[in-house]
Amino acid sequence: MPTEEQAVGLLTELGLTEYEARCFVALSRVATATASEIATLSDVPRSRVYDAVDRLHRRGLVDVQQSEPREYRAISKNAALEALREQYESTIASADEALSGLRQSNDLEEKGAWAIADHEHVSNRINEFLDDVEEEIYVLLAEGDVLETQLLEALAAASDRGVDVIVESGTEDTEERVASAVPDATVAVTDLAADSSTLETKRFSRIVMVDRRSVLLGAVTEQPRPGQVEETAIWAKGPDHGLVVGLRHILGARIDAEDVFG
Known part of the structure; x- marks a missing residue:
């Protein structure tokens, strides 16, 4: 059963x-309360x-009765959640606008390989x-589990825009799924996707x-439950990045070779 501490924790995640x-949790337990009573119920210093209640009032989450002493009342749960949702979405929208207005140096994309866990x-x-x-777009798939609907839809959308989509896979089943979508x-089946060795439980x-300027290499971990995917990756971006240059040299020559895709 949910506890007051869980409610407090979730509300802090909402801002x-x-x-x-x-x-607010203390006021939700009673009809009204004074500051002294709130302090007792909440363990917040008086x-x-x-x-705290003044800020809650400005957020529209608490009503104040101008009596002596003042009485405070929390608005209904549904109204409070709706208000928090609107404030959260407004903050997200403002952050999006602010971040979109920032200028990014192209030099940054060529520094470092980044890990995703x-x-x-x-x-x-x-x-x-x-x-x-x-x-x-070139994709080499060794694991069918990472070929999700979202990826297939993105590949199809790019293909519809006139982008060349090249996919190699380790199985005919994966090949058929890509060709259908x-x-x-x-699309081709290739032995290049085979990974005969593993490092502990990791495999390619x-x-x-x-566009031969952005690359990502992924690896999955063996999972006890079927359908569960645990994947990590490294990625790099920029035509002069060492990782990009190396893979472009190997894969570019493969893509251009007539005996592979011709």
Whole structure:
């Protein structure tokens, strides 16, 4: 059963301070309360209660009765959650606008290889690559589990824009899935996807190269439950980055060879 501490923790994740969250939770337990009563119910020092409930009032989460002493009342749960949702979404929108207005130096993309330790984040990084693709996408798939609907849709969308989509896979099943979702793609089964050795429980999962200037290399971990994917990756961006240069040299020659895809 949910506890008051869980409620406090979740409210702080939505943007309240700990004292604000504790005061709101305390007020949610009673019809009305004075600052002294809130301090007792919430374990917030009375000297800090006044500031906390004042901020809650400005957020529209607490009503104040101008009596002596003052009485405070929390608005309903549904109204509070809706108000917090609107404030959260407004903050996200403002952050998006502010970050979009920043100028980024192109020099930064050529420095360092970046590590990703979560499968969802690996997929998100690949989607960002595919959103920016202009001419060519090369994908080498060793693991069918990483060929998600989201990736297939992104490849299809890029293909529809006239981008050359080239996919090599380790199995005919994966080849058929790609060919069905992206009819204009160049798809082939290859031994290059085979990984005969593992490091503990790690094995190669995929390589993505976009416009021969952005690359990502992934690896998956053996999982006890079928369908569960645990993936990590490294990625780099920039035509002069060492990792990009190396993979472009190897994969570019392969892509251009007539006996491979011709």
